[in-house]
Amino acid sequence: MKLVKNQLNQTKVNLAVDSGIFIGFLVADAPHFTGMAIHEWLGIAMGAAIITHLLLHWQWLVAVTRRFLSGTSWQARFNYILNTLLFIDFTLIIFTGLMISEVALPFLGISLGSGGAWKGLHHLAANLALVLVGLHVAVHWQWIVSMVKLYIVTPLGFNGRIWPPRPMPKSSSKEV
Amino acid sequence: MKILARILIILTVALIVVGVTIAFAGNSDSSGFPETRESVVQTGSVTTTTSTSTESQAVDQPQEEFSREGHNSPTLFGIVGVLQNLVIISIIVLLFSQGVRLKGVLTRFGSWLHPLKE
Numbered sequence: 571m572k573l574v575k576n577q578l579n580q581t582k583v584n585l586a587v588d589s590g591i592f593i594g595f596l597v598a599d600a601p602h603f604t605g606m607a608i609h610e611w612l613g614i615a616m617g618a619a620i621i622t623h624l625l626l627h628w629q630w631l632v633a634v635t636r637r638f639l640s641g642t643s644w645q646a647r648f649n650y651i652l653n654t655l656l657f658i659d660f661t662l663i664i665f666t667g668l669m670i671s672e673v674a675l676p677f678l679g680i681s682l683g684s685g686g687a688w689k690g691l692h693h694l695a696a697n698l699a700l701v702l703v704g705l706h707v708a709v710h711w712q713w714i715v716s717m718v719k720l721y722i723v724t725p726l727g728f729n730g731r732i733w734p735p736r737p738m739p740k741s742s743s744k745e746v
Numbered sequence: 747m748k749i750l751a752r753i754l755i756i757l758t759v760a761l762i763v764v765g766v767t768i769a770f771a772g773n774s775d776s777s778g779f780p781e782t783r784e785s786v787v788q789t790g791s792v793t794t795t796t797s798t799s800t801e802s803q804a805v806d807q808p809q810e811e812f813s814r815e816g817h818n819s820p821t822l823f824g825i826v827g828v829l830q831n832l833v834i835i836s837i838i839v840l841l842f843s844q845g846v847r848l849k850g851v852l853t854r855f856g857s858w859l860h861p862l863k864e
Binding site: 601625 | 819837
């Protein structure tokens with residue numbers, strides 16, 4: 571019973587962290603909406619969020635790495651390659667973002683004085699991240715839908731139906 | 747301790763990626779970065795080009811970038827960018843899920859054909 575409860579809590583944590591990362595990515599990828607300061611600080615925070623995400627899924631990471639060349643399905647291999655590309659891409663985004671930083675690093679007293687190619691690479695990596703994040707969400711879509719139904723839709727009382735709402739039970743005639 | 751070790755592993759892999767990036771970027775265009783920045787500064791204000799102080803150049807450079815980029819301050823219209831990204835991700839999810847479904851249908855159709863071929 572305790573093991574099941576721990577697993578459910580772990581799932582809730584995963585859902586919360588993953589939702590935060592997704593929303594953070596959407597917002598950070600729109601500097602016109604956030605402004606440069608929030609864009610840069612949010613981008614740096616995404617690095618910590620991704621490390622947290624990897625730590626939460628560490629066991630899967632180790633297991634598939636060990637079995638990558640033998641004894642695993644093509645779906646797991648595809649997922650592993652996709653996640654590897656995603657990690658590389660986000661590393662590039664954060665690194666190139668730091669290299670062209672105009673607010674965050676100067677605020678900390680660091681001036682790198684770079685631009686040009688790093689900016690181009692930053693934009694390219696950001697556009698690629700959009701596609702890779704889309705594929706990542708697509709691969710885990712069933713899990714996302716199930717968890718949202720379980721932890722968000724059902725606790726709100728919809729019980730699998732949004733409209734029409736379930737009618738209230740009629741009171742018994744004896745009570746009247 | 748275990749978590750710290752895992753974080754160090756992740757950061758080590760990230761540093762390897764960064765190192766490879768710097769190596770590739772350095773080989774492809776090693777002299778491009780400072781020239782680009784300086785050309786932006788030189789086409790800007792006259793005081794920047796004539797100034798010999800590095801501090802004034804460093805102060806002027808971000809201002810030049812802000813005026814060219816135009817997204818220093820947040821705007822509400824920027825939410826269109828967020829929605830655009832959401833739409834792109836939704837399309838990718840839709841295409842992927844339909845592709846998986848189509849693959850399932852084709853696999854079932856293929857297995858249905860096999861008895862006829864034999």
